[in-house]
Amino acid sequence: MTTLGRLSRLTGNWIPAALARPFGAPTAVFFHGVERQISDPGLQINQHRLDAFEDVARLLKRDFDVLPLRAMADVLKRPAKHARALFLMSDDGYANTLTTAAPVLKAYGLPWTLFVSTHHIDTGEFTPPTLTRIFFLEAPKGAHDLPHFDAPVFLRSREQREAEAAEAWKHLKNMAAPHAIRVLEFMKAVLAKTGIDIKQKYESENFLTWDQVRALERAGVEIGAHADTHWAMHENQPEDFLREQALRSKRRIEKEIGTCRFFAYPFGQRDDIGRKAWEAVRDAGYANAFTTIAGTLNASTNPWLLPRYGLAAEESNLAAFLPVLRANNGRLREWQSRIGT
Numbered sequence: 001m002t003t004l005g006r007l008s009r010l011t012g013n014w015i016p017a018a019l020a021r022p023f024g025a026p027t028a029v030f031f032h033g034v035e036r037q038i039s040d041p042g043l044q045i046n047q048h049r050l051d052a053f054e055d056v057a058r059l060l061k062r063d064f065d066v067l068p069l070r071a072m073a074d075v076l077k078r079p080a081k082h083a084r085a086l087f088l089m090s091d092d093g094y095a096n097t098l099t100t101a102a103p104v105l106k107a108y109g110l111p112w113t114l115f116v117s118t119h120h121i122d123t124g125e126f127t128p129p130t131l132t133r134i135f136f137l138e139a140p141k142g143a144h145d146l147p148h149f150d151a152p153v154f155l156r157s158r159e160q161r162e163a164e165a166a167e168a169w170k171h172l173k174n175m176a177a178p179h180a181i182r183v184l185e186f187m188k189a190v191l192a193k194t195g196i197d198i199k200q201k202y203e204s205e206n207f208l209t210w211d212q213v214r215a216l217e218r219a220g221v222e223i224g225a226h227a228d229t230h231w232a233m234h235e236n237q238p239e240d241f242l243r244e245q246a247l248r249s250k251r252r253i254e255k256e257i258g259t260c261r262f263f264a265y266p267f268g269q270r271d272d273i274g275r276k277a278w279e280a281v282r283d284a285g286y287a288n289a290f291t292t293i294a295g296t297l298n299a300s301t302n303p304w305l306l307p308r309y310g311l312a313a314e315e316s317n318l319a320a321f322l323p324v325l326r327a328n329n330g331r332l333r334e335w336q337s338r339i340g341t
Contacts, residue, residue, distance in 0.1 A: 025296035026085035028308040033094035034101040061108045063319035068111040079298035088112040115226035115264040118252040127230040135187040136165035147182045224262035225249035233277035246284035261287045268292030275340040278304045299329035302341040
């Protein structure tokens with residue numbers, strides 16, 4: 001979270017909701033997965049604990065007009081009319097969105113959108129950051145000569161492995177995808193030799209199947225694209241890779257589910273999205289696309305670079321906090337202008 005984001009959260013925690021309400025503006029928020037219990041907070045960073053998620057659902061139902069994503073066009077045209085509007089989304093496509101999150105949202109009557117990374121639905125492979133951390137936790141002790149790393153990594157204690165994993169992921173995320181994929185293939189080969197069943201051991205990180213995605217769609221959940229492979233779409237990526245990320249995910253969803261009109265960028269921060277990325281998404285035919293940059297929807301000048309707020313592990317005062325996100329709107333517009341709005 002940025003410094004501005006931390007200040008906004010601190011401010012929102014003590015502002016009374018009634019005082020903040022007149023400053024409300026339409027907002028998009030998102031989560032990833034929901035688990036009954038969190039046993040490994042370092043690895044399960046994308047998982048909400050069930051009881052905390054139920055609290056969030058209760059607050060959203062009480063304090064906002066939670067709308068289906070098909071209402072986005074009208075909200076963007078007339079944001080002042082929709083000051084209490086909120087769009088709820090889930091990224092990636094974890095299996096627990098069906099088994100744990102969906103029943104909660106159904107009980108509260110909250111419409112929501114699921115953005116799936118189609119390669120991971122097709123294959124069941126873990127996302128690159130998850131696989132990276134598992135490699136650093138589970139690979140045999142000693143030196144590992146990862147492709148496209150300047151020096152071997154040495155794995156020893158748990159604490160040292162976690163620190164190495166964080167640094168390695170920073171390096172890997174900024175690589176061009178063809179190089180990064182070679183690193184992941186190396187990691188998978190090492191893990192395969194350990195004999196560890198990582199899908200069983202790290203069950204919370206498993207993905208939905210297409211049959212399960214269809215079940216959610218039949219229950220009224222909008223299905224959008226979260227790219228094909230869960231990679232950042234930054235300026236270091238080849239143009240054909242960016243086009244493939246936008247187009248293949250749309251086509252796979254349309255083949256398996258039906259219409260796919262919305263896109264969410266993996267990771268979704270300023271360094272993860274370049275001009276060529278949002279142009280590829282636009283040219284693929286999406287109506288809207290979403291970042292993970294905080295702000296309110298009345299701020300955006302580009303329908304393919306819309307702001308979203310990532311729900312924290314626990315939320316207690318969303319009615320006061322979300323209006324404060326407008327403090328980031330100026331920076332959002334400046335960034336949009338810089339990358340070619």
